[in-house]
Amino acid sequence: MAIMEGAVRSGKTVLNNVLFYSTVRGNTGRGLHYIITGHTLGSIKRNVLDSIAEQFGVNTTVGTTGTFDLWGNHIHCFGADKADSYKAITGMTAHGWYGNEVTLQHENSIRECFNRCSGEDARIWWDTNPSYPQHPVKTDYIDKSGERLSNGRLRIQSWHFSLGDNPYLPAEYVENLKANTPQGMWYERAINGAWVAAEGLVYALFDREIHVVEPFTPPADWKRVRAIDFGYTNPFVCLWGAVDYDGRLYIYDEHYKAGALIEEHAQEIHKRGAVSWTVADHDAQERAELNAKGVPTTAAIKEVSLGLQRVAERLVVQPDGYPRLFVSGNCVNLLREFGQYVWEPVKDGRAVKEEPHKEHDHAMDGVKYMVATLDKGRGGVSDVGAAELGL
Ligand SMILES: Nc1ncnc2c1ncn2[C@@H]1O[C@H](COP(=O)(O)OP(=O)(O)O)[C@@H](O)[C@H]1O
Ligand SMILES: [Mg+2]
Structure with a gap:
């Protein structure tokens, strides 16, 4: 072997x-x-x-x-x-x-x-x-x-x-690959080839100084999208994103509410204008109800580790000094969750499924669904950053 x-x-x-x-x-x-x-x-x-x-x-x-x-x-x-x-x-x-x-x-x-x-x-x-x-x-x-x-x-x-x-990779490609790989666990594994644990904050890279912008209304010709995570006891979350001409994503609005029925959420969603598409968690019943209220959705891509990696990649600051994901300051729940979202701790060194702790993860799921769909087709886990570099 x-x-x-x-x-x-x-x-x-x-x-x-x-x-x-x-x-x-x-x-x-x-x-x-x-x-x-x-x-x-x-x-x-x-x-x-x-x-x-x-x-x-x-x-x-x-x-x-x-x-x-x-x-x-x-x-x-x-x-x-x-x-x-x-x-x-x-x-x-x-x-x-x-x-x-x-x-x-x-x-x-x-x-x-x-x-x-x-x-x-x-x-x-x-x-x-x-x-x-x-x-x-x-x-x-x-x-x-x-x-x-x-x-x-x-x-x-x-x-x-x-x-x-691997002496066959062009130096420029290696430089880009390193620059586009999120520092910390992802970098240790992908670039240094080290078997390191996922610990602490999932998005340790998230920095209010870098990733938060003043509330704004996106220009009418930017593509607008939505992502929904269902909840009743837990909050129901809808996030609104707008994509600029460079492909940078701005999450500019949120609806975050527990204990309400789909009808109320749908009314709230309609108030905030039209979008190109909406992705949602897979619950068939709730997606059907939303559809009946005029909010059609596509089932989200649910692959956890790929989704997390895609979001982390967007948080990386590019050579021009800006990341590819921004959050507007009015999305207070989303911002709070970015600071609370942690990996499930490893218990007594026992092997666990590597996943984030299932708490403060409602808006986090929404971001993951939105980014996974936007960045679909950018290759598999081993191809970090390869697709957009044309390799
Ligand atoms: N022996 C080799 N000769 C020529 N090119 C190679 C060789 N080994 C690797 N490469 C190049 O490097 C790329 C990455 O190799 P790959 O085996 O897919 O990496 P890994 O499986 O470790 O992620 C390949 O697509 C190929 O272009
Ligand atoms: Mg391989």
Whole structure:
């Protein structure tokens, strides 16, 4: 089992692509089964299949079942991010498994893939960016690098990558990547390749001096959007955002109220003018009620860690001295939550799901939904800032 772990864009995936491909090629015509897992089928295509096709001039187009043939062997691809994803993998005997970005995959899928790799001399290749230090990928595998089987053969070998290990990245790209990565936990992991914990304030970067502007009415030709987080006992939140010509987002108004019915919220929302789109939390009943009151919504992108990272990236001050997210001073609840939103503390060093503490998170969810939709298509977790740089 070979594990490539460390900084983003450091060459981990490119190396595993070569190792995987040469193994399949070396077994030409044997009809063996190989598994490729990734966060989603889309990320497998982006990170692995397209790159193999380009580098080796082979066809890696997957059929509807996520399968294709390569050199007379069968390759099965699975997005492994959900608790029940593993069900698609059960039953087969595999001679190899390539896990791309394994910390983003569900533990059930990881367990099932190990069970599948019962073919003789089966090989496993993993790559991953760092996560929290108690992550099972770190404690159960990376930390056991060098361990041998009873017959003396090496069981696990892991390699650590830093950004400097990849000489193919243009210096300007590396400089931009560093400048666009939020300082603190995200920077330690993505750039330095360190397995550090998420602690304290989620948006430690948020600074009233930098991110707060005087209340204002956005010019009529800026795009206006809304994001809604439902609540009755907890507050119902609606945030209004306006996007300027440089793509900078100004959250200029909020409606934040507990204990009221949808009808009242809808009236309040109508008072504040028209928008291009509204994203909302997924509650079907409440979205239907809002729709009936003339506030149609789109279901928000709910991927937590990606959403948090997108917001943090917008808080980073750009070379011109300004961030890409501003909050207007009248949004008092939103501003308060920015100062109270913390990561769930790690208890007794025990591995926990890495998420913010579920308190003071109502307006925070709204910001996350708004930014996730605005910044959709800017690539996956390992591509921090890559898309807008054209890479
Ligand atoms: N050996 C190599 N030869 C040429 N280019 C490389 C090589 N290794 C990495 N690269 C370049 O660096 C980029 C990032 O590598 P990748 O393996 O995707 O990083 P990681 O998986 O560590 O995030 C690739 O898209 C490719 O352009
Ligand atoms: Mg990669």
